Structures are given as structure tokens and as C-alpha cells.
Amino acid sequence: MHLLAASTQRNLGMAIAVVAIVGFAIYLIYNVLWAGRGEKGSELELAPNRKPYLSDEKLETSKLDLALVSGLVTLVIIGVALPLYWLGEPGRQQGYLEDSRRQFTSRGAGLFEESCSSCHGGGGLGGNTDHTITDDSGNFIAAIKWDVPALTTTLYRFSEEEVRHILNYGRPPTPMQAWGAPGGGPLTTQQVDELIQYIQSIQLDPDELQGEVLDGLVLQVRDDVLTANSDLSDRLDEANEAVADAGADEAAAEAAARQVAVLEVELREASEQYLRNLASPDRGELLFNNGVYGCARCHTPRDSWQFTGPETEPGAGPEELTKGSLEEAEMIAQLGNLIPADIPGGGGFGPNLTNGATLRQFDSAEGHVGFVIIGSQEGVGYGNFGQGDGGGQMPAFGVCVGDRDSSERSAIHGFCTLEDGSDRPGMLSEDQIQDIVAYERGL
CATH class of the missing domain: 1.10.287 (Helix Hairpins)
Known part of the structure; x- marks a missing residue:
């Protein structure tokens, strides 16, 4: 709509400008070629001051009227064309923003396929990647296959600034490394912005x-x-x-x-x-364990990865062990206390929720629900690995977040606002969050 308005006003302005230029050209041609008479003979034979000129009656009537009308028409054209040009300025600015957005999205798509798709999958639909578990001293413990989440719902949980922080500095101890220049990565600030613009373009309705x-x-x-x-x-x-x-x-x-x-x-x-x-806590358990849409990915150890088995023969690659299989159980037994127990809600990237932890943190279920809806405070560390300054918050599961500091709910580019002007909902409904809270408070 904005592009159409800008184009119509621009075309109208161009038409007026063309009319003005053509009119001026006709005026010059008429006066130089047709109205003026060429000099005949030498100055001695017919001096210029001897040439008969227009009479006072002619000068003060038709000639003067023509000059005044021409000036008036010119002023009208200028008076109409300039305001029309100014009226089109907002549309031109909007068109520029939309065109820049398209360019950023296109370049971001190329960057994503080049740098991110090997882990997050084509189109950001999710994938997996090899990773290793190390102890506090950096010593190798086990090889694993990390389930890399889809990015098609990322901006429902994190604000754009939080996504930028994660891109810049990574998310230890996950395989997500620092990609932006501030964190020592290879991408410039503009390239990170292009990636964010692409991520926005693939968000689900x-x-x-x-x-x-x-x-x-x-x-x-x-x-x-x-x-x-x-x-x-x-x-x-x-x-x-x-x-x-x-x-x-x-x-x-x-x-x-x-x-x-x-x-x-x-x-x-x-x-x-x-x-x-189902009873509310039972539905909550299912929601809690619902992959990228749930909570276990951060709050349950080993939920987002599985072990990689030993080589089957010399030169052969490792095999993935099925979760809960005998082979995996044997590997866990061999590793002993080097890896965390796979206790639901036992804590991973996020804190431990068991043994009444949520009851001590929240006096009421209502307060607990409100926290899950909005997420943790910007700048405050959360979880076992939360940086607290953009990349370590508890995500917002019930609202589309903007700047947490200002409590806004509309992110840049208006992602949190739908076409009809209403607010974009969060990833989960309040009823679903209430079910999750009922389950968590019983852990």
C-alpha cells in the first residue's frame, strides 16, 4: 500500500514536472523562432531602434495578460507539485525500509545457508550436530549428538536483542558458538542484523x-x-x-x-x-516435555542430546545410541558421576525445579504463571549458564517480547504486531502455561 501510494505520487509529480519543462521549452521556441523577426540589412539601412515595436495598447493588454497568466500557471504548478512531493515522502521512506528489509532478508538467507544450516537445518527447521561433553577442566568425557532446535519460533520466546546477543556471544555449554564480531566471531554487525531479519521472515504464524x-x-x-x-x-x-x-x-x-x-x-x-x-498436571507434563515448545530442553539433563556410540570397526564413524537403550545405559554406568542424572526438571541449562524449588521461589501458582509468561528480567542472570546481559534469560513463553527493560511488547520491525494491529500472542496459551505450572509445582 505504501509503495503504491509513493509510486502514484511520484508519477504525478514527474508528470507535472514534464508539463512545466515542455511548456517552458514551447515558450522559448515561440519567442525566439516565431515571435521575433530577423534583422534585415545592415544597421545603416535599418537600425534596430527604427524597428516598429508593439503599441501601448498591445503591451498593456494581451502581451501583459500572457506574461501574467504564464507566471500564474508556473506558480500553480510549483505550488501543487512540491506539496505532492512532500506528501509522498512518508511512503518513500516506508518503501525504502521495506526494500532494505527485503535485501537484508535475502542476504541473511544466504548467510544462514552458508553458516547455520549445517546445524539448524535448511530453512531453520532444526537438525543435529556432533558435540562433546567435558569436565570443569576441559577434559573429554563423552561424544554426543546434540539436537539443534528449529528457529521458526525463536522470536516468540526471545526479543530481537536477545537473539542478537546469542548470535554475537554464543550460548555455552551448547554447540552454539559466537558468530558476531563482539564475541570474536567472523560476522560483522550488519551480517548479524541480516541473519536476524532472515530469522524473522521464517517465523511461524x-x-x-x-x-x-x-x-x-x-x-x-x-x-x-x-x-x-x-x-x-x-x-x-x-x-x-x-x-x-x-x-x-x-x-x-x-x-x-x-x-x-x-x-x-x-x-x-x-x-x-x-x-x-487429562488432569492439568498430566497435560503439563506433556507440555513440559514437548521438545522446543516445552521446558525439558533446558530444565532436564540430557534431554537435548544423546550419546554417540563407539566405532563399530576400524575407520568407521560412531553410531548414535537410542535414548534409553541398553547400550546407552551401559555408557552412563561407565561414566558414573561425570554426567548428570536424567531427572525430569533436574536442571541443565536452566535451574533445577525439583525438591520444591519452584514452591520456594514462587509463593503462589499465579506468580509462577506470570513468570513463565513474561520470562526473567533483562540483565539478571538466570539458570546455570545464563549470562544475564542479553542471552541468559528465561524466555517469555506467553507473550511476544520486545525490550524487557522498558516492558514493551513490540519488537523492532513490528514483529509482535499482526496486520490487523493486534498483539501477536506468545508461544503458549495461558491455559497451557497453567498446566505446566501445575506439573512443575509437583516435582
């Missing part, structure tokens, strides 16, 4: 975000729902077997696939109903 949260919960209860609905489970197994047995028979495969899709919809509805029937 609020409806998509809530769908992702619900998908994670449904996935967690899938087995329980199938166990409770044996008939649905049997029909789904038969439909999947029919897909496998169809082979090259395209018609049979398509019919079986349609049946699977119908049963998956039925399973989805049953799962959502199952979630609604």
Missing part, C-alpha cells in the same frame, strides 16, 4: 505455531490412545499392511492409503479428546 504445539502433544499420547482403542489400533495396522501388500497395484495402494488417512484423522480426534480429558 500464530495458528501454525499452535498447530505445531498440538502436534507434539498428540505424538506423545499416540501409543496410549492406540492402547486404549484396540479396535482403532487393529484397523490402522490392517490398513498399513494393505498399503504394504498392494505392491505395484496402484489402485489397491491408493485405496489403502485413503483408508490409512481416514483412520489417522480418527486417531487425531481421539488423541485430542484424550488430551482434553
Whole structure:
């Protein structure tokens, strides 16, 4: 809209300018080529002062009127064109901002694919990377595979300044290293801004975000729902077997696939109903353990990574060990006290929430809920590795945060404001946060 307005006003101004220039050119041509008469003969034969000039009646009527009208038209053109030009200035500024934003997003996308996609995945959809666990002296303990989060919801939890701090200084002890020049990284301040602009461009819409949260919960209860609905489970197994047995028979495969899709919809509805029937702390546990949308990633040891097994043969790479497998249990036993116990809420990047820690910190559930909604205070260290000056806060899970110091809720570029002017919601609803708090206060 702003670009359209700026373009219309600019085109109108250009048209007026062209009319003024053409009019002036016609005036000059008329006076030089047509109105003036060339000199005939020498000065002795016909001196210029002997040339008959216009009469007073001519000068003071049509000639004077023409001059006055020409001046008036010129003034009108100037008087109209300049205000129109000034009126278009806000639109031109907005157009410049939007064009700069597009350029930053494009360059940021290139930087992301070059520097970040190997860990965070193409398009920031998440991935994993090799990492090592060391003791306080820097000695090697174990090789792990770190689950790197998707970035499509980052600005729902962190302000732009917090993301900038993390990009500049990294996030120890995670694999996230310092990328910005202030932290010793290779990227300039502008390149960090370009990355942030790209990250903003890939954020999910609020409806998509809530769908992702619900998908994670449904996935967690899938087995329980199938166990409770044996008939649905049997029909789904038969439909999947029919897909496998169809082979090259395209018609049979398509019919079986349609049946699977119908049963998956039925399973989805049953799962959502199952979630609604759960007690608040039970739903809270599922939300707590809901990957990047939950709390366990920071508050439960080893939730965001898994061990890498020993080499299977000389020259072969390590294998990933399945969480909870016998091989992983053996490795944990060998490492003894060198790694933390995998206790839900036992503390990792974030503090320990067990043994009544949340009850001592918050006198009431309402205060606890408010803290999870807004997050911790800017500049105040939080958790076991929180820097406290931009990159170590408890994220805001219930509001779209701007500058925490000023308690604003609208980030730069208006990310926290939707097109209709309303505030963008947080990553989780208040009801979901209340469920999480009910679970945490029972740890």
C-alpha cells in the first residue's frame, strides 16, 4: 500500500514536472523562432531602434495578460507539485525500509545457508550436530549428538536483542558458538542484523505455531490412545499392511492409503479428546516435555542430546545410541558421576525445579504463571549458564517480547504486531502455561 501510494505520487509529480519543462521549452521556441523577426540589412539601412515595436495598447493588454497568466500557471504548478512531493515522502521512506528489509532478508538467507544450516537445518527447521561433553577442566568425557532446535519460533520466546546477543556471544555449554564480531566471531554487525531479519521472515504464524504445539502433544499420547482403542489400533495396522501388500497395484495402494488417512484423522480426534480429558498436571507434563515448545530442553539433563556410540570397526564413524537403550545405559554406568542424572526438571541449562524449588521461589501458582509468561528480567542472570546481559534469560513463553527493560511488547520491525494491529500472542496459551505450572509445582 505504501509503495503504491509513493509510486502514484511520484508519477504525478514527474508528470507535472514534464508539463512545466515542455511548456517552458514551447515558450522559448515561440519567442525566439516565431515571435521575433530577423534583422534585415545592415544597421545603416535599418537600425534596430527604427524597428516598429508593439503599441501601448498591445503591451498593456494581451502581451501583459500572457506574461501574467504564464507566471500564474508556473506558480500553480510549483505550488501543487512540491506539496505532492512532500506528501509522498512518508511512503518513500516506508518503501525504502521495506526494500532494505527485503535485501537484508535475502542476504541473511544466504548467510544462514552458508553458516547455520549445517546445524539448524535448511530453512531453520532444526537438525543435529556432533558435540562433546567435558569436565570443569576441559577434559573429554563423552561424544554426543546434540539436537539443534528449529528457529521458526525463536522470536516468540526471545526479543530481537536477545537473539542478537546469542548470535554475537554464543550460548555455552551448547554447540552454539559466537558468530558476531563482539564475541570474536567472523560476522560483522550488519551480517548479524541480516541473519536476524532472515530469522524473522521464517517465523511461524500464530495458528501454525499452535498447530505445531498440538502436534507434539498428540505424538506423545499416540501409543496410549492406540492402547486404549484396540479396535482403532487393529484397523490402522490392517490398513498399513494393505498399503504394504498392494505392491505395484496402484489402485489397491491408493485405496489403502485413503483408508490409512481416514483412520489417522480418527486417531487425531481421539488423541485430542484424550488430551482434553487429562488432569492439568498430566497435560503439563506433556507440555513440559514437548521438545522446543516445552521446558525439558533446558530444565532436564540430557534431554537435548544423546550419546554417540563407539566405532563399530576400524575407520568407521560412531553410531548414535537410542535414548534409553541398553547400550546407552551401559555408557552412563561407565561414566558414573561425570554426567548428570536424567531427572525430569533436574536442571541443565536452566535451574533445577525439583525438591520444591519452584514452591520456594514462587509463593503462589499465579506468580509462577506470570513468570513463565513474561520470562526473567533483562540483565539478571538466570539458570546455570545464563549470562544475564542479553542471552541468559528465561524466555517469555506467553507473550511476544520486545525490550524487557522498558516492558514493551513490540519488537523492532513490528514483529509482535499482526496486520490487523493486534498483539501477536506468545508461544503458549495461558491455559497451557497453567498446566505446566501445575506439573512443575509437583516435582
